Amino acid sequence: MLTKRLIACFDVVDGRVTKAQQFQDNIDVAPAEDLAQTLYADQIDEIVFYDIKASAEKRKIDLDTVRRVAHHVFVPFTVGGGIRDVQDMFEVLKAGAEKISVDSMAVRNPEIIRDGADAFGRQCVVLSTQVKHVGIRDGIPSGYEVYIDGARLATGLDALDWVRRGEELGAGEIVVNSIDKDGTASGYDLDITRAVADAVNVPVIASGGAGNVDHIADGLTSGGASAAIISSILYSPRLDRNIGVRELKEGLLERGVPMRPYL
Amino acid sequence: MISVIDYRAGNAPSVMYALEHLGLPARLVATPGEVAGAERIVLPGVGAARATIDSLEDQDLVAALRDRVLGDGVPFLGICIGLQVLFDHSEEGDVDCLGFVPGSVRRFPDTGRVPQIGWNAVHFTREHPVTAGVPDAGHFYFVNSFYCVPAEPADALGVTEYGVEFCSVVSRANVLATQFHAEKSGELGLSLLRNFADWDGLGGGDGSC
Numbered sequence: 001m002l003t004k005r006l007i008a009c010f011d012v013v014d015g016r017v018t019k020a021q022q023f024q025d026n027i028d029v030a031p032a033e034d035l036a037q038t039l040y041a042d043q044i045d046e047i048v049f050y051d052i053k054a055s056a057e058k059r060k061i062d063l064d065t066v067r068r069v070a071h072h073v074f075v076p077f078t079v080g081g082g083i084r085d086v087q088d089m090f091e092v093l094k095a096g097a098e099k100i101s102v103d104s105m106a107v108r109n110p111e112i113i114r115d116g117a118d119a120f121g122r123q124c125v126v127l128s129t130q131v132k133h134v135g136i137r138d139g140i141p142s143g144y145e146v147y148i149d150g151a152r153l154a155t156g157l158d159a160l161d162w163v164r165r166g167e168e169l170g171a172g173e174i175v176v177n178s179i180d181k182d183g184t185a186s187g188y189d190l191d192i193t194r195a196v197a198d199a200v201n202v203p204v205i206a207s208g209g210a211g212n213v214d215h216i217a218d219g220l221t222s223g224g225a226s227a228a229i230i231s232s233i234l235y236s237p238r239l240d241r242n243i244g245v246r247e248l249k250e251g252l253l254e255r256g257v258p259m260r261p262y263l
Numbered sequence: 264m265i266s267v268i269d270y271r272a273g274n275a276p277s278v279m280y281a282l283e284h285l286g287l288p289a290r291l292v293a294t295p296g297e298v299a300g301a302e303r304i305v306l307p308g309v310g311a312a313r314a315t316i317d318s319l320e321d322q323d324l325v326a327a328l329r330d331r332v333l334g335d336g337v338p339f340l341g342i343c344i345g346l347q348v349l350f351d352h353s354e355e356g357d358v359d360c361l362g363f364v365p366g367s368v369r370r371f372p373d374t375g376r377v378p379q380i381g382w383n384a385v386h387f388t389r390e391h392p393v394t395a396g397v398p399d400a401g402h403f404y405f406v407n408s409f410y411c412v413p414a415e416p417a418d419a420l421g422v423t424e425y426g427v428e429f430c431s432v433v434s435r436a437n438v439l440a441t442q443f444h445a446e447k448s449g450e451l452g453l454s455l456l457r458n459f460a461d462w463d464g465l466g467g468g469d470g471s472c
Contacts (some may be wrong), residue, residue: 002425003402045450076404076447096276098293098309098406098447121310121344123378135439153304172378173405201373203380227380231288260382260402262452 003258004220005227006248007205008234010035011052012081015065018052019236021183023130023151026052029235036069039234042245044260046076048101048126048229054082056149057106061088063095070096078126086115093120101175103128104148107155107162110169117170118192122202123155127171129160132179144192151261153177159192162197164255167200176231178208183241185211188219195222205229211239213251220257265289265460266301268345270318274446278307278342280314280447287460290457295327297353303337303460304328307446308344312357312368315344320455325361330437333363338464340393340456341440346433348413349440360468364412364435371407377427378408385421385431385443392466393418393458394432401451403443405431410442437464 010017010032017035018026029035036047049069051061061082070077079092080101089100102121106112106127116125131152136143144159163174176196178189188206197204203226206219210230219225233243249259266284269275269291282289289305306328308315319325334337341349347362353368360368371377382402387394387468410429413419421432423442433440439459445452 002379002381002405005381032270042450070277074281074284074447074453075449076406076444077277093274094276096280097272098444099275119310121314123380123408125311147442153265173380201376202378210264226376 001260003260004252006216006259007046007048007227007229008039008044009207009229009231010047010049011231012049012062012065013053015062017235019183019232019238021238023182025178027237029237032065032069033072035235037072038116039245039246040073040075044245046078046227046262047073048078050101050149051079061092062185063091066092066095080126080128083112085112086119089116089124092200093124099124099126099173101126101128106166107146107148108263109156110165113166113169113171114143117172119257122170122172125171126173126175127166128175128177129159129163130177130179131189133189133192142195144195146152147179151182153185153225160195163196163200167202171202173203173205174231175205175207176225177247181209183232183236183238187211187215188225188228189209190218190223193219193223193225203227213243213248213255216255217247217252217255220252265303265305267305267307268291268298268299268324269293270315270324274309275307277444278446279307281453281456284383285457285460287457293322298324298327301331301337304332304339306339306341306345306348308342308348310342310344311355312347312353312360312409313358314361315348316358319348319396320466326439328361329363338459338462339438340459341433341438342446343407343442343444346442347409347472349433349438350411353409363438364418364433364440366412366418368409368411370409372426379400379425380406380408382448383423383425383443385423387421387432391420391434391439391457392462395458396454397451401413403431403441403448403452405443407442429437441464
């Protein structure tokens with residue numbers, strides 16, 4: 001049977017992984033290349049890499065760092081940040097990524113999702129969303145609004161409307177990244193994760209808030225997610241104790257979550 | 264020397280990085296002349312069947328692959344879409360494919376999430392030099408909305424369950440192909456690539472040997 005995935009998330013600045021809290025106050029962790037090697041050796045299922053300043057700085061993604069990470073990672077590798085068109089996607093794939101993550105740029109130009117899916121197949125296009133609980137109101141029937149630009153700009157889009165549209169346009173996976181929970185190690189926002197998982201038929205990835213094994217297990221069971229993005233728990237200097245992949249997988253298996261066996 | 268087919272819709276870099284990591288000599292090839300001289304061929308892939316076939320036709324590679332793989336019998340490894348285009352026909356875009364292996368490619372039923380994305384177990388139906396040392400029910404990384412149905416059941420070397428039980432590894436004489444991404448399946452996937460580099464194209468059989 002298909003197992004659930006643990007995905008390590010890298011927020012990269014100048015070739016180094018950083019760790020934010022609610023999309024702010026990034027602190028330095030390690031060079032992306034080194035952390036990638038460590039986590040590959042620890043049998044992480046997948047790595048996602050965001051060049052978190054490319055979009056704001058209106059520049060192309062840091063392809064050198066993408067390439068250096070790709071050289072050491074023989075598990076799936078997704079890259080996002082500042083992707084504007086199919087040519088940008090092509091360059092990232094040629095640098096060694098399997099999947100492209102689009103987020104703020106897709107809100108500004110949703111056709112980028114369709115263009116990417118047409119060019120490379122829908123499995124190649126991951127729609128990442130930054131969602132915030134704002135309460136049910138006009139235009140936001142789910143009570144969750146989509147934000148962009150590092151959680152700074154509200155879009156007026158309802159989270160569920162947007163993910164349905166993204167799926168229609170060709171997104172092969174949807175990341176639900178809770179702004180409220182990001183970096184808090186207090187658990188995923190299970191309500192919106194579940195609602196998105198029910199709204200679309202492509203795999204949904206929970207993101208933002210995992211601080212212990214129970215949080216991850218909840219995201220992958222009651223949250224309905226196919227995969228869990230984790231970062232703080234693996235390497236945040238803000239936590240008293242980080243947990244490796246082996247211990248996380250053992251804990252998840254004990255809780256009845258199917259995982260790729262640790263070899 | 265392993266020749267990795269470089270076409271527009273492929274993910275040749277990931278395969279090249281994996282082969283480089285294993286210390287296996289490899290080169291990218293993109294022309295019929297290069298294919299004609301290839302000792303060992305990998306057709307990697309991501310994306311859609313039609314885009315892949317169109318790319319191979321645009322680069323004039325179809326006849327060269329047929330001559331080298333079916334005619335000369337060099338060891339061949341297809342990966343993901345590089346497996347699906349080996350068959351006669353794909354439901355994806357209703358496209359005629361290479362026809363190196365009899366059978367067709369169908370879409371997963373919508374009862375589960377499509378595409379299938381993630382690590383799933385492969386059960387082997389028999390031994391094969393390329394899967395030597397790979398445990399039965401070993402997990403590999405899949406990304407697919409479509410799956411192959413070989414016309415001859417003996418061509419299925421590996422099977423996997425995702426709503427339906429489908430053929431995840433194809434073996435027919437000197438042709439081997441995996442629906443999963445061997446280059447992205449951790450150490451088990453790398454061991455399969457290492458075995459492929461040593462394989463003489465024999466002993467794969469069609470179930471009869």
